[in-house]
Amino acid sequence: xxxxxxxxxxxxxxxxxxxxxxxxxxxxxxxxxxxxxxxxxxxxxxxxxxxxxxxxxxxxxxxxxxxxxxxxxxxxxxxxxxxxxxxxxxxxxxxxxxxxxxxxxxxxxxxxxxxxxxxxxxxxxxxxxxxxxxxxxxxxxxxxxxxxxxxxxxxxxxxxxxxxxxxxxxxxxxxxxxxxxxxxxxxxxxxxxxxxxxxxxx
Numbered sequence: 427x428x429x430x431x432x433x434x435x436x437x438x439x440x441x442x443x444x445x446x447x448x449x450x451x452x453x454x455x456x457x458x459x460x461x462x463x464x465x466x467x468x469x470x471x472x473x474x475x476x477x478x479x480x481x482x483x484x485x486x487x488x489x490x491x492x493x494x495x496x497x498x499x500x501x502x503x504x505x506x507x508x509x510x511x512x513x514x515x516x517x518x519x520x521x522x523x524x525x526x527x528x529x530x531x532x533x534x535x536x537x538x539x540x541x542x543x544x545x546x547x548x549x550x551x552x553x554x555x556x557x558x559x560x561x562x563x564x565x566x567x568x569x570x571x572x573x574x575x576x577x578x579x580x581x582x583x584x585x586x587x588x589x590x591x592x593x594x595x596x597x598x599x600x601x602x603x604x605x606x607x608x609x610x611x612x613x614x615x616x617x618x619x620x621x622x623x624x625x626x627x628x
Contacts, residue, residue: 439553439567440546443592444539450474453535453593454619461608463525471619472534477626480530492626493517493530500530507628526608527578535593541577542585548572556589559596563589576602591617 452473459466464485471479476495482488490503500522502513515522517531546569554566564586571581579601586596593615599607 439565439587440539440543440551440569443587444536444543446592447536447539450617452619452621453615453617454621455615456613458611458613459524459608460610461526461606466524470533471621471625473621473626476531476534478530478533479625480533490628491522491530492628494626495531498531538594538597541580542569542583545569545571545575545577545580545583548575557586559586562595564595565589565592574602580607588615591615593617 452471454469454471457466457468457470466482467484469479469481469483471477476493478491478493480491482490486504488504488506490507492501493499494501498517500515500517500519502515502522503509504511504513517529520527523529549569549571551567551569554568557564557566567585567587569583569585571577575581580599581602582600582604584598584600585594587593588595593612594610595612595615597608597610597612599610601607
C-alpha cells in the first residue's frame with residue numbers, strides 16, 4: 427500500500443496516512459521539540475478514544491500530565507505520579523498549554539494530520555521523495571497553504587513520514603514568512619503499543 431501511495435498524487439499520500447492512523451489503537455514516542463522559546467523533551471503516550479500521558483524530561487523534569495476524554499480534565503503531578511501535589515485542570519488552562527498554545531487534548535498525530543489536510547485543501551502538496559533517517563526509510567512531503575492562509579499560524583508543513591507506518595518522524599512548521607515555528611523529532615516510535623489502563627488512571 428505504501429509504495430502505491432508514494433507513486434500516487436500527494437493528496438493521496440496524505441489521505442493514506444490519515445486512513446492508516448484511524449486504524450491505530452495506541453502509540454508511544456519520545457518527542458523533542460525546538461522552537462523560539464526553547465526546547466521540550468518528553469515521553470508521549472496515546473490510546474483511543476483520546477487518552478494522553480506526557481512525562482517531561484525537559485523542562486520541568488518529572489512532571490506528568492494525564493488527559494482523560496471521559497472527564498475532559500488533565501491531572502497534573504508537578505513532581506511525579508503519587509507525589510504531592512496533584513492538580514486537576516481544564517485542557518484550556520494556559521498553565522498546561524505549550525508556549526504556542528497547543529492543548530494536551532489536541533496534541534496527538536491525528537490533530538496534526540487534520541491541520542495538514544486543512545492547509546492542503548486550497549493549497550499545494552509536493553512529495554520530494556524517499557530518504558534515509560537513522561534506520562528508517564521516510565517519505566519527504568511539503569504542504570503549503572493558499573496565499574495568506576494558515577492553520578494555528580502555520581502556513582507550511584514539512585513532514586517526513588515513516589515508510590512502514592506512515593507516521594511522522596519529523597515535522598517542521600513554518601509561518602507565512604517561511605520562518606521556522608517549531609521543529610519536532612519523534613524517536614523510538616512504537617505503533618499499537620501495549621499501554622495498560624493504569625498508565626492513564628494512576
